[in-house]
Amino acid sequence: MSDKYPRGKITADDEGEADLAITVRDRTVIIAFSKPMNWIGMDKQTALAIGRTLIERANEIKDHSEGEEALNIVQALARGIRGDK
Secondary structure, three states: OOOOOOOOOOOOOOOOOOOEEEEEEOOEEEEEEOOOOOOOOOOHHHHHHHHHHHHHHHHHOOOHHHHHHHHHHHHHHHHHHHOOO
8 A cells, every 4th residue: 555646646535556456255256455445546457457357256256056066966976876866
């Protein structure tokens, strides 16, 4: 966190740059900021990078249907081992 203004002070309430992290927890993409803020601004390259990272993190989340399919396979294998029909 800093009070640097890499592109100049955009508005009167601009508080300078802030760090952010994009993570996944409990099947949720989370954007965590280093300080409270009402808005963020960025140049084109930063916006594109954040967009790519959001897509990457979203793709890390397994769809519920994928989990159900794996469970069905395990259950079918268990039935086969036990000799169930």
